[in-house]
Amino acid sequence: xxxxxxxxxxxxxxxxxxxxxxxxxxxxxxxxxxxxxxxxxxxxxxxxxxxxxxxxxxxxxxxxxxxxxxxxxxxxxxxxxxxxxxxxxxxxxxxxxxxxxxxxxxxxxxxxxxxxxxxxxxxxxxxxxxxxxxxxxxxxxxxxxxxxxxxxxxxxxxxxxxxxxxxxxxxxxxxxxxxxxxxxxxxxxxxxxxxxxxxxxxxxxxxxxxxxxxxxxxxxxxxxxxxxxxxxxxxxxxxxxxxxxxxxxxxxxxxxxxxxxxxxxxxxxxxxxxxxxxxxxxxxxxxxxxxxxxxxxxxxxxxxxxxxxxxxxxxxxxxxxxxxxxxxxxxxxxxxxxxxxxxxxxxxx
Ligand code: SAH
Numbered sequence: 001x002x003x004x005x006x007x008x009x010x011x012x013x014x015x016x017x018x019x020x021x022x023x024x025x026x027x028x029x030x031x032x033x034x035x036x037x038x039x040x041x042x043x044x045x046x047x048x049x050x051x052x053x054x055x056x057x058x059x060x061x062x063x064x065x066x067x068x069x070x071x072x073x074x075x076x077x078x079x080x081x082x083x084x085x086x087x088x089x090x091x092x093x094x095x096x097x098x099x100x101x102x103x104x105x106x107x108x109x110x111x112x113x114x115x116x117x118x119x120x121x122x123x124x125x126x127x128x129x130x131x132x133x134x135x136x137x138x139x140x141x142x143x144x145x146x147x148x149x150x151x152x153x154x155x156x157x158x159x160x161x162x163x164x165x166x167x168x169x170x171x172x173x174x175x176x177x178x179x180x181x182x183x184x185x186x187x188x189x190x191x192x193x194x195x196x197x198x199x200x201x202x203x204x205x206x207x208x209x210x211x212x213x214x215x216x217x218x219x220x221x222x223x224x225x226x227x228x229x230x231x232x233x234x235x236x237x238x239x240x241x242x243x244x245x246x247x248x249x250x251x252x253x254x255x256x257x258x259x260x261x262x263x264x265x266x267x268x269x270x271x272x273x274x275x276x277x278x279x280x281x282x283x284x285x286x287x288x289x290x291x292x293x294x295x296x297x298x299x300x301x302x303x304x305x306x307x308x309x310x311x312x313x314x315x316x317x318x319x320x321x322x323x324x325x326x327x328x329x330x331x332x333x334x335x336x337x338x339x340x341x342x343x344x345x346x347x348x349x
Contacts, residue, residue: 010069014071015175017182018187040188043188043189044189046151047070049072069094073099073142075091078090081333083336086104087103088101089102089146090348091149099118099142099166103150103154109157112151112160113162114146115165115166116167117134118134118167119132124222124236124237126303127342129341130342132346140182143175144183146165147161159192160196161191169199170203170206194218200219201238202246207253208252216259217259218260219253221264222264223264247284254289265292265293266296268308281325292326294330301343313329
């Protein structure tokens with residue numbers, strides 16, 4: 001029961017798994033079947049209050065109100081793309097902090113990109129989320145709520161979840177794992193593990209720990225540079241873990257799970273987009289069963305980074321392909337509502 005403060009009044013009911021909820025309810029003298037009922041209200045029917053749980057007695061509802069809190073996110077602002085239906089949500093947490101989630105429609109299903117922390121302490125130079133610093137970790141319920149409220153608002157089923165919004169998920173490890181177990185639970189949202197992607201800047205011990213959990217989720221590694229020197233100049237978190245160590249941890253993840261790693265590489269004009277960079281990247285990844293996602297950097301107002309022109313991005317991709325590396329340039333979604341992840345929140349800080 002990590003990350004949950006167990007003084008009764010602050011028990012966050014929607015961060016509990018079904019067994020924990022059963023233990024809690026039987027502990028206050030209720031029958032175990034009540035736990036199944038309440039769990040379904042929380043994780044299938046997305047109840048927004050205890051009063052929504054109409055098949056519970058009034059007295060049980062008031063007991064729950066006294067002893068638990070039910071975390072519900074409130075959309076403060078929603079931007080909808082006229083081009084492709086992408087929707088960007090600014091959600092308020094109960095304590096007034098703000099986070100962002102993005103809904104995207106793809107041929108293979110609907111996807112939600114969620115935040116794992118309010119703010120971030122990793123400090124990547126090109127990232128808007130780094131600018132305001134770190135505030136706090138999100139709870140499992142606050143992560144799951146982003147999926148549920150977005151599904152409710154759009155009226156669509158969510159089949160894919162990517163943890164690529166604000167924050168470093170492996171810096172909030174216990175809550176992340178609990179969240180994954182909640183949304184993949186058959187008695188809840190029942191999202192397949194294979195449809196979940198967790199993106200990290202490369203916290204080596206946590207990558208290894210995640211590999212040992214033997215989940216079937218996809219790990220995305222934010223690489224962004226083909227050498228230790230360049231990488232640490234863009235990503236301060238890389239000062240702590242050498243590039244060779246990070247890649248070894250990713251190999252370990254693949255060996256343990258059989259899941260192909262996605263390497264993310266934000267192309268920044270004049271910084272990491274030269275033919276030499278493409279060549280070095282090819283050498284690093286040659287022979288690995290992996291996928292490279294090239295992302296033209298999303299310009300952030302406070303930073304001077306620019307996207308490469310299209311021909312430079314295409315040349316970079318070609319060079320990787322020549323070296324038989326699986327590569328795509330990420331299609332930009334919601335171009336008209338864009339603003340790099342973290343910018344919407346920043347306006348409210
Ligand atoms: N902390 C995690 C996940 C959040 S960021 C991580 O570092 O992976 C999700 C992805 O977006 C990361 O690959 C991150 O490096 C990238 N990113 C952040 N700001 C960006 C920007 N302005 N343009 C392009 N990619 C960006």
